[in-house]
Amino acid sequence: MDIGLSVGGFVDVMLLPEQSDGWPTEGTVSDFEIWWADSRRQIRLKPSDSRYLRNDFTDFVGRFRPNWPSEVGRPVRDPGPPTIDEMRAALRSDGPPANSREVW
DSSP states (O other): OOOSSSSEEEEOGGGSOSSGGGSOOTTOOOOEEEEEEOTTSEEEEEESSGGGSOTTHHHHHHHHOTTHHHHTTSOOOOOOSOOHHHHHHHHSTTOSOTTSOOOO
16 A cells, blocks of 8 residues: 555554455545554555454454553554464464464
């Protein structure tokens, strides 16, 4: 996605509805918010339009970025690359085990 900066941007698939038929189609004009930016020189985008967000977005935020509202406008902590187990947990519908670190 061209975001007009020297770094790449993409819509974070983890924030989109589970079924791809709920995703914005190619060429859709919509507003996006920066969801995440870190040392990997890429920007993850979150759709501003709630039609394009996963159904459990509020619960997802509570599990993975509980302080998100207070982080707006502040640098995001760079946790480094997630482990394979953290990626598997992130893809589970019930979220990561209680003893894991944040992935997103």
